[in-house]
Structure formats: structure tokens, C-alpha cells
Amino acid sequence: MLHEHHPLKGRQIATAAAVPLAIRAAADCARFSLRIGPADVDRASLAFGLALPARIGEVSISGEKRAACLGPDEWYLMAPPAEQEAIERAFADLYATAIHSLVDIGHREVGIEVEGPQAVTALQSAIAFDVGAMAAPGGCRTLFDRAQIVLLREAGHRFRIEVWQSFADHVWGLLQAASREIELGI
Structure with missing residues (x-):
């Protein structure tokens, strides 16, 4: 029997209501x-x-x-x-x-949704190219810090990260740190 583990299931990064940024685990697909x-x-x-x-x-x-x-x-x-x-x-x-x-x-990867006017800033914290210059919709394979991801820009302020489950916690932690810096205005 296959044991399924989704490292981000039900997780969401909470920021102050005034911060225009939402980061959450994407629905499975x-x-x-x-x-x-x-x-x-x-x-x-x-x-x-x-x-x-x-x-x-x-x-x-x-x-x-x-x-x-x-x-x-x-x-x-x-x-x-x-x-x-x-x-x-x-x-x-x-x-x-x-x-x-x-x-x-499907069992190798999980999705993370990053949405809001500060989404580019949050992603730019660990991606080396100009995320803001990506076409919408657009997509590429790139690195988030040291983790390989597929980054999809679904709309102007809406992105989806597809990452291997083994790197999901690492990517999540970096997004959590970036969202905290955005919240503090750093």
C-alpha cells in the first residue's frame, strides 16, 4: 500500500491583514x-x-x-x-x-501558490532572475535558493511553484522568512 505524504497539506503563511501577500499549499493535481x-x-x-x-x-x-x-x-x-x-x-x-x-x-511534486502585489518581492528573495519580467501567463524551470522548481506565472500577481516534496519544507521556510521581512518592511 502506498503511503501518501503531502508535506504542505493545509499549511498557509499568515501575514498581517495589511500585507498584500498570500502563500498557501496548492490543491493537489x-x-x-x-x-x-x-x-x-x-x-x-x-x-x-x-x-x-x-x-x-x-x-x-x-x-x-x-x-x-x-x-x-x-x-x-x-x-x-x-x-x-x-x-x-x-x-x-x-x-x-x-x-x-x-x-x-504527481507523487514527486507539490504546489505552492504565491499571490498578491508583494508576490514578486517574496519570490525574488530566492530566485536569481527578474521575476517581475516574466510574462503572464508564463513558466520556466529555475532554482529557488538551491531547490529546482517549475515557476508558473498565472496572472500578474499570481504564481505557482511546483517543487519536489523533498525540497518543499525548504522552499516553504524561505517563503515564510521572506513574508515576515515584507510584513516588517525590511
Whole structure:
């Protein structure tokens, strides 16, 4: 029997009401790493049920589905947990016509939502590039301090971090420290 452990379940970083920043554990979802040649992206889009973005750094969002292009042949896919089996079947059928690799990474990663006018400041505390310059929506693989993450900018002041469970507490602690500094005006 698989024992599931979500290191951030139910956690939220509390700040003073005057601080425009909310950090909370994201709802669980199905997560996949997709590798497929650019010529077959349209077929993969049909299998996933969302048009996959064509350029590195672009993100497609529809309802609870998200797709981020992380490389020339690499996508990070997210969907509601109830759709996981249907997505796996659709991609299994796709093997007959398009060479690809779809890997379930749902048990490896957890999500953290960072939202509000101070979200960029909180993220910038441990990310080396200019987070404020990211397109919305947009996404990339990067480092948060020393932990590898996938960072999605869903809207101007709304971000989602996808991080390995083993690094989740580390990332959470850094966000907690950054939110405290923002709250104190440091």
C-alpha cells in the first residue's frame, strides 16, 4: 500500500491583514512530464485536451488544466486528479502514431501558490532572475535558493511553484522568512 505524504497539506503563511501577500499549499493535481517532437504537438494537444504552447516559456491555461513549455520538446502538464486516467489512456493511444514519453510525476511534486502585489518581492528573495519580467501567463524551470522548481506565472500577481516534496519544507521556510521581512518592511 502506498503511503501518501503531502508535506504542505493545509499549511498557509499568515501575514498581517495589511500585507498584500498570500502563500498557501496548492490543491493537489495530476502532473506529467511530456517529451514529444514539435511536429506532433498538435496530436499531443488533442490527447491532453488543451492546446500545448509552442514556445519555451509559454503557458496555456484552461480551467484547472495547465501546460508549460519548458524546452524545445518538453512540457509540464497539470490537470484535475479525476482526469489522470483518461489522459494516460489518450497518450497510450497516441503511441501508435507519435513517439513520445509521458511520465506521471504527481507523487514527486507539490504546489505552492504565491499571490498578491508583494508576490514578486517574496519570490525574488530566492530566485536569481527578474521575476517581475516574466510574462503572464508564463513558466520556466529555475532554482529557488538551491531547490529546482517549475515557476508558473498565472496572472500578474499570481504564481505557482511546483517543487519536489523533498525540497518543499525548504522552499516553504524561505517563503515564510521572506513574508515576515515584507510584513516588517525590511
